[in-house]
Amino acid sequence: MRGTLIFIGQNIRRASILALALGGIVTLCTGSSRAAVADDTIKIGVVLPTTGSESKPGQYQKEGIELAIKQINDAGGIMVKSKGKKLKVEEVFYDDGTDSKKSASLTERAMSSDGVVAVLGGYSTALGTAESVMADRYKTPWITTGAGATAIFGKGYQYAFGSLSPVALIGTTSAEFLGSLMDQGKLKKGLKVAMVVENTDHGTDYVQGFTDWSNKHPGYFQIVLNEKFELGATDFSGILQKVKNSHADIFLSDAHLPDYITMHRQYLQNGLHHQMVSYGARGPEANARQALGAGTDYIFAGIWWSNMLPYPQAKKFATDYKAFTGHDVDSWYAAPAYDGMRILAQAIAAAGSLDKTAIRDALKKAQLKDSVLPGQVLKFAANGQSEYPFVITQNKPGNKVDIVFPKDAATGEPVAPNPNK
Numbered sequence: 001m002r003g004t005l006i007f008i009g010q011n012i013r014r015a016s017i018l019a020l021a022l023g024g025i026v027t028l029c030t031g032s033s034r035a036a037v038a039d040d041t042i043k044i045g046v047v048l049p050t051t052g053s054e055s056k057p058g059q060y061q062k063e064g065i066e067l068a069i070k071q072i073n074d075a076g077g078i079m080v081k082s083k084g085k086k087l088k089v090e091e092v093f094y095d096d097g098t099d100s101k102k103s104a105s106l107t108e109r110a111m112s113s114d115g116v117v118a119v120l121g122g123y124s125t126a127l128g129t130a131e132s133v134m135a136d137r138y139k140t141p142w143i144t145t146g147a148g149a150t151a152i153f154g155k156g157y158q159y160a161f162g163s164l165s166p167v168a169l170i171g172t173t174s175a176e177f178l179g180s181l182m183d184q185g186k187l188k189k190g191l192k193v194a195m196v197v198e199n200t201d202h203g204t205d206y207v208q209g210f211t212d213w214s215n216k217h218p219g220y221f222q223i224v225l226n227e228k229f230e231l232g233a234t235d236f237s238g239i240l241q242k243v244k245n246s247h248a249d250i251f252l253s254d255a256h257l258p259d260y261i262t263m264h265r266q267y268l269q270n271g272l273h274h275q276m277v278s279y280g281a282r283g284p285e286a287n288a289r290q291a292l293g294a295g296t297d298y299i300f301a302g303i304w305w306s307n308m309l310p311y312p313q314a315k316k317f318a319t320d321y322k323a324f325t326g327h328d329v330d331s332w333y334a335a336p337a338y339d340g341m342r343i344l345a346q347a348i349a350a351a352g353s354l355d356k357t358a359i360r361d362a363l364k365k366a367q368l369k370d371s372v373l374p375g376q377v378l379k380f381a382a383n384g385q386s387e388y389p390f391v392i393t394q395n396k397p398g399n400k401v402d403i404v405f406p407k408d409a410a411t412g413e414p415v416a417p418n419p420n421k
Contacts, residue, residue: 041090042078042354044069044344045110047121047131048146052098053232053258056287057333058123061145064334065120066091067324068341078345081352089345092116100130107131111138117354118143120340123333124256125149125167125202126231135159141360143344145337148304149201153385159360161384163340163373167202167254170280170302171209173390174252177300177405177414178276179213179220186416187275194225194248196239196263197280198255203228206254206280224248229263231256236263240270254280261288268295275417276300284393284401285331298418300394300404305335305373308403308411309391314372339378343368374409 046065049058069089072078077086092114096103103122110116111134118141122128128147135142136157144152148164181187195210197203207226214221225246227239240263243251251274255263260282267277276298282288283301307318307329317338321329329335347362348354364380371378375388392405394414402412 040087042080042087042348043090043092043114043116044341045107045114045116045119045121046091046093047096047103047106047110047119048093048123049098049103049127050095052096054098054124054127054256056285056330057146057257058095058098060330060333061121061123061337062093063321063325064337065145065341067321067334068338068345070324071320072341072345078348080348080354082354096121096127098124098127100126103127104130104134107134107142108138111135111140116140117348117356117359118344120145120337120344122147125152125200128152128162129201132157132160139360140356141344141347141363143340143363145340146333147202148385149205150385151201151205153383157384159356161363161380161386163336163343163378163386164304165386165388165390166209167205167281168209168212169387169390170254171206171211172213173209173302173392173405174278174280174300175210175213175217175221177302177392178250179217180405181276181414181416182220186414189219190222191220191249191275192224192247193221193250193252194227194243194246194274195223196225196227196229196243196251196253198259199228199230203254210252221250229255229259231259233259234262236266237270240266240272244270244272248274250274250276252278252280255282257282257285257287260285261291264288264292264295264299268292273418273420277418278302281332284395286328287330289395289399294397296395297397298395298415300392300414302390302392303332304390305332306391306393306401306403308393308401309372309374309409311372311376313370313376317372335372339368339371339373342371343378 048062073088077088079086094106120143122131122144123146125147128144132152136159143161145163148167150166182189260279278300283299289296318329347366350362351358368378391403394404403409404414
């Protein structure tokens with residue numbers, strides 16, 4: 001009986017070992033099949049806000065990236081030499097809800113757990129700053145398609161890139177534009193300027209860019225007010241009273257879309273009027289014009305892209321975007337995201353592998369020579385940030401928008417000073 005029990009026990013142990021072995025084989029097979037699936041795609045992380053205060057720009061950027069992915073996949077994918085074939089792009093998308101902590105953790109998740117070879121996203125300076133620290137930590141290329149603050153690119157990161165020209169250039173280009181109006185006699189020199197900007201690196205860069213130009217061109221401007229506000233504010237009455245008391249001739253703000261709409265609504269309610277008004281990179285957005293109507297007429301903006309650019313590829317992008325999304329491309333948001341994905345695809349092909357450091361090295365050398373962005377070439381400087389010209393647009397009555405600067409890209413003449421209403 002004892003021998004029988006030993007025999008039965010041995011059989012049970014053998015059965016257990018066999019079961020464990022089979023289980024291991026099943027797991028291995030499952031893992032292999034997953035690896036095979038992964039081996040046929042290139043995973044790209046996308047972290048953008050499609051809810052929260054920045055949901056509109058975030059959605060437009062997401063659509064720009066997804067249009068580029070669709071076009072790449074429709075053409076068969078990206079040729080990866082080490083695989084000996086073209087691989088299609090698989091998007092791993094996360095909505096950060098316009099929350100910088102969430103943005104950072106989702107970027108970390110994509111880089112550490114999802115097997116992505118790169119991450120696109122970081123709309124706004126606040127969200128982009130939070131995401132940027134993850135790139136070098138996980139040695140994964142990261143391209144911000146919506147953050148242009150120079151502080152992000154001043155920390156020596158080796159895996160961080162940006163498809164937006166520096167925000168400081170908005171300030172510089174805005175000053176240059178206003179200066180040109182003075183040179184033409186449309187505005188008088190020595191005008192007083194009130195500056196009200198968001199309390200971020202974005203706002204700091206805007207002021208710096210404007211101030212740098214002003215200092216190099218004495219006699220054009222006198223800055224009489226330089227104030228900051230917190231993102232997402234609901235009451236600008238106090239700061240607008242300071243603007244009124246400054247007796248400025250020109251009002252310049254640097255604001256994200258929700259703050260632009262809120263501030264300008266209160267600007268109008270307080271009966272303010274200036275010879276020229278700008279909200280930095282905001283102005284022609286359909287959301288603002290729908291919310292404020294003719295109140296947005298004559299506002300000028302320094303933007304990264306316009307659907308009025310004369311390049312054939314820019315026109316095609318606008319047409320393809322509408323066919324893909326069912327709506328017109330709104331302002332500049334989608335274009336740098338679209339080209340961010342395109343230059344990443346070019347870098348992956350040039351790297352010839354899915355090795356993330358090789359892709360990083362290829363991004364450093366990449367030049368997208370059919371870019372839809374101003375200047376028609378997208379490339380990255382030594383610090384990872386791109387640098388290309390801005391265009392100045394101005395809203396006109398009847399929901400019309402013209403490029404008014406520089407002259408070689410202009411679709412209409414600037415109106416200056418703003419007419420009294």
